Amino acid sequence: MTLFNHPMLAFLSAGEADTLPLQMLVVFGFAKLLAEAAQRLRMPGIVGGLVAGAVIGPSGLGWIQYGELLHAMAELGVMFLLFQVGLEVKASELLRVGKVALLSASLGVALPFAAGWAIMAAAGHPRIESIFMGAAMVATSVGITAHVLASKGVLSHRTAQVILAAAVIDDVLGLLVLAVVSSMAKAGGADWAGLAVTTAVSIVFVVAVAKYGTRTAGIVVPRLTQSLRLDEAEFAVAVTFLFLMAMVAAYSGVAAIVGAFLAGMVLAETASDHLHTLVRGAGELMVPFFLASIGLQLDTAVFRSGSTIALALAILAAAVITKWIGCGLGAISLGYQDASRVGAGMVPRGEVGMVVAQVGLAAGAISQPVYGVAVFMAVMTTILAPPVLNFLYKGVPAGPRPTPPSVELG
Amino acid sequence: MTLFNHPMLAFLSAGEADTLPLQMLVVFGFAKLLAEAAQRLRMPGIVGGLVAGAVIGPSGLGWIQYGELLHAMAELGVMFLLFQVGLEVKASELLRVGKVALLSASLGVALPFAAGWAIMAAAGHPRIESIFMGAAMVATSVGITAHVLASKGVLSHRTAQVILAAAVIDDVLGLLVLAVVSSMAKAGGADWAGLAVTTAVSIVFVVAVAKYGTRTAGIVVPRLTQSLRLDEAEFAVAVTFLFLMAMVAAYSGVAAIVGAFLAGMVLAETASDHLHTLVRGAGELMVPFFLASIGLQLDTAVFRSGSTIALALAILAAAVITKWIGCGLGAISLGYQDASRVGAGMVPRGEVGMVVAQVGLAAGAISQPVYGVAVFMAVMTTILAPPVLNFLYKGVPAGPRPTPPSVELG
Numbered sequence: 130m131t132l133f134n135h136p137m138l139a140f141l142s143a144g145e146a147d148t149l150p151l152q153m154l155v156v157f158g159f160a161k162l163l164a165e166a167a168q169r170l171r172m173p174g175i176v177g178g179l180v181a182g183a184v185i186g187p188s189g190l191g192w193i194q195y196g197e198l199l200h201a202m203a204e205l206g207v208m209f210l211l212f213q214v215g216l217e218v219k220a221s222e223l224l225r226v227g228k229v230a231l232l233s234a235s236l237g238v239a240l241p242f243a244a245g246w247a248i249m250a251a252a253g254h255p256r257i258e259s260i261f262m263g264a265a266m267v268a269t270s271v272g273i274t275a276h277v278l279a280s281k282g283v284l285s286h287r288t289a290q291v292i293l294a295a296a297v298i299d300d301v302l303g304l305l306v307l308a309v310v311s312s313m314a315k316a317g318g319a320d321w322a323g324l325a326v327t328t329a330v331s332i333v334f335v336v337a338v339a340k341y342g343t344r345t346a347g348i349v350v351p352r353l354t355q356s357l358r359l360d361e362a363e364f365a366v367a368v369t370f371l372f373l374m375a376m377v378a379a380y381s382g383v384a385a386i387v388g389a390f391l392a393g394m395v396l397a398e399t400a401s402d403h404l405h406t407l408v409r410g411a412g413e414l415m416v417p418f419f420l421a422s423i424g425l426q427l428d429t430a431v432f433r434s435g436s437t438i439a440l441a442l443a444i445l446a447a448a449v450i451t452k453w454i455g456c457g458l459g460a461i462s463l464g465y466q467d468a469s470r471v472g473a474g475m476v477p478r479g480e481v482g483m484v485v486a487q488v489g490l491a492a493g494a495i496s497q498p499v500y501g502v503a504v505f506m507a508v509m510t511t512i513l514a515p516p517v518l519n520f521l522y523k524g525v526p527a528g529p530r531p532t533p534p535s536v537e538l539g
Numbered sequence: 540m541t542l543f544n545h546p547m548l549a550f551l552s553a554g555e556a557d558t559l560p561l562q563m564l565v566v567f568g569f570a571k572l573l574a575e576a577a578q579r580l581r582m583p584g585i586v587g588g589l590v591a592g593a594v595i596g597p598s599g600l601g602w603i604q605y606g607e608l609l610h611a612m613a614e615l616g617v618m619f620l621l622f623q624v625g626l627e628v629k630a631s632e633l634l635r636v637g638k639v640a641l642l643s644a645s646l647g648v649a650l651p652f653a654a655g656w657a658i659m660a661a662a663g664h665p666r667i668e669s670i671f672m673g674a675a676m677v678a679t680s681v682g683i684t685a686h687v688l689a690s691k692g693v694l695s696h697r698t699a700q701v702i703l704a705a706a707v708i709d710d711v712l713g714l715l716v717l718a719v720v721s722s723m724a725k726a727g728g729a730d731w732a733g734l735a736v737t738t739a740v741s742i743v744f745v746v747a748v749a750k751y752g753t754r755t756a757g758i759v760v761p762r763l764t765q766s767l768r769l770d771e772a773e774f775a776v777a778v779t780f781l782f783l784m785a786m787v788a789a790y791s792g793v794a795a796i797v798g799a800f801l802a803g804m805v806l807a808e809t810a811s812d813h814l815h816t817l818v819r820g821a822g823e824l825m826v827p828f829f830l831a832s833i834g835l836q837l838d839t840a841v842f843r844s845g846s847t848i849a850l851a852l853a854i855l856a857a858a859v860i861t862k863w864i865g866c867g868l869g870a871i872s873l874g875y876q877d878a879s880r881v882g883a884g885m886v887p888r889g890e891v892g893m894v895v896a897q898v899g900l901a902a903g904a905i906s907q908p909v910y911g912v913a914v915f916m917a918v919m920t921t922i923l924a925p926p927v928l929n930f931l932y933k934g935v936p937a938g939p940r941p942t943p944p945s946v947e948l949g
Contacts, residue, residue: 359575
């Protein structure tokens with residue numbers, strides 16, 4: 130972020146007054162204002178945060194630039210977002226998950242990935258860029274899906290259970306895809322032996338943590354927390370562990386957010402409600418900076434080219450259709466109507482799709498126009514899903530279960 | 540913060556890996572580790588956070604430098620710390636507060652302020668520097684006081700009630716003193732008319748917010764929060780208001796943290812327990828960066844001069860004695876023993892004293908050695924008080940009231 134030098138705010142930057150509160154106010158306040166506007170237009174609030182970045186950023190009013198401080202705050206934000214998602218994912222529940230959810234998630238990952246790769250390759254894009262687009266099309270956002278189902282009061286419906294379970298598996302598969310793909314980007318597509326090692330290291334890291342981390346943490350964390358005299362010892366242990374796992378992930382060649390997600394999943398079984406709320410507070414503060422930073426990086430100029438617009442529409446159509454059909458086919462044993470609900474519920478991509486695009490952009494694996502297309506796809510699937518779900522769940526009575534705050538991550 | 544270039548960490552900075560998680564881990568992890576160590580030595584955890592900064596900073600291991608990012612995170616941390624303190628201060632309770640607490644707080648503000656000013660003036664320091672030292676000696680830390688009383692289980696004792704009420708008044712008086720003093724530092728000590736205007740503006744701002752803010756917020760905030768469809772609308776409104784008030788304060792010539800404190804106090808009457816916990820989560824994440832940043836700025840070299848050591852010991856002795864006697868005299872109607880407990884309970888200065896010193900340093904009003912003396916005073920009063928309280932409360936039975944998490948701000 131830079132100081133304000135926009136004419137409209139010039140009166141504010143007179144003198145030597147501390148400008149940090151104003152910068153925080155503009156980013157946080159706009160993100161929340163437009164999140165509210167998005168909610169009123171029946172869209173997830175996450176869309177508002179993204180648009181806020183575009184509005185106040187270089188492609189809009191030009192009040193805020195993307196600099197070192199905002200980059201760091203955005204990274205903290207996305208680490209806390211994925212840590213929160215991880216805290217909702219109990220490894221033990223993953224192991225108990227039904228065939229329907231697993232099949233639905235797997236087909237819902239394979240089809241979009243293949244379609245994205247194929248469309249990009251057919252359009253003549255480089256191999257690594259095509260793979261990144263496929264990867265960006267993989268991950269359904271647990272938060273957005275859960276938010277829509279909770280606000281409709283149908284979380285107790287059997288399709289909602291399948292969607293939630295499948296979305297969790299999908300998230301793990303998507304993060305695995307991201308781990309592999311980001312190490313491919315780092316290897317430069319040439320050093321295949323190194324790539325195999327990197328991939329193996331990242332898979333071993335992920336699988337070892339997922340398989341043994343929870344059991345170990347289940348023994349170590351409660352004892353450690355209880356033995357500490359520190360205030361809010363559980364939060365201190367959890368956040369230190371989050372930063373530790375993010376660091377290990379980063380130095381293992383995996384994205385830091387993979388470590389953040391795994392840290393959350395490892396702690397999911399033992400985390401208290403109080404820890405959930407504290408982490409949510411930290412996330413509520415930091416996540417708007419992540420969302421805004423994505424909008425800030427959006428270059429609307431990419432949509433001036435006709436071929437980019439055509440690519441964006443093709444990718445969007447493929448993202449919707451392949452996820453809907455893939456997840457629906459996996460859940461066809463529930464009957465046509467419920468399979469369709471599951472498929473539609475899995476359509477919204479969100480932060481994870483944009484994270485993949487951001488990782489690809491940062492690694493130089495994808496170009497600015499392709500990044501714009503991926504962000505367009507992630508935002509539009511998120512915008513399109515809620516009204517479709519509204520239609521498909523018409524007549525389904527709202528269940529007795531109250532909206533649990535812990536799954537409202539959108 | 541800069542990248543790690545210390546030999547011990549050189550292996551980590553090889554390659555282009557993302558170093559932010561490592562930086563966060565070092566600052567947050569060390570702050571929590573030493574906070575735990577401090578607790579085990581029967582000191583408030585806040586001391587550990589300060590020492591952590593000194594250990595990892597330029598005067599210690601040299602792993603972390605004080606740069607733009609850490610400065611911003613530290614400022615966010617102190618804004619959330621004072622916002623949290625504000626949330627504990629209900630303006631309505633301030634108005635209902637007993638004579639004992641008011642008298643105790645007032646004498647406990649006046650005596651240290653006068654003593655600090657006098658000692659500095661006698662030692663030949665400039666007027667503004669002398670006044671700043673007096674101001675730094677004013678504020679008792681609510682958090683540290685409450686933490687000590689809660690951990691001893693004597694929060695229901697009548698002296699504890701007086702200490703808590705007096706500490707709240709003391710905090711407000713201390714922030715008023717800071718407002719006046721920081722505007723004096725800005726005026727440069729020459730423009731008396733401008734100073735009078737600035738002082739008037741800051742007092743009007745503070746008084747208007749304290750007097751009318753709560754009533755207005757009591758009507759506006761719940762309606763606004765209820766009308767919003769945003770997730771965690773109360774948090775979004777509260778934090779936007781926090782940044783808004785901090786900005787208005789900064790542009791009114793008052794420190795941003797004064798605005799943060801007032802924002803908290805305005806919302807104290809209407810804040811839900813859920814908001815308290817969310818804000819606490821954000822604070823738990825950010826405050827260690829504030830504490831560490833103070834330690835990072837500590838220059839141990841100042842204590843190589845004999846005259847500085849003499850000044851530091853004189854200021855520390857005055858800070859302990861004047862607060863103890865001032866607050867004790869104000870509470871003498873409770874009898875000698877309880878008056879002594881009240882006085883001792885008010886001795887620990889904490890974050891507020893260091894904030895005053897930091898404001899003075901940033902404004903160029905105080906020199907580095909005097910800043911070092913103020914930090915020494917704030918840290919040492921905090922370290923000395925708990926064992927003294929331990930002795931004075933020997934034989935007082937622990938009350939039935941459980942430790943309330945909302946007052947544990949240390």
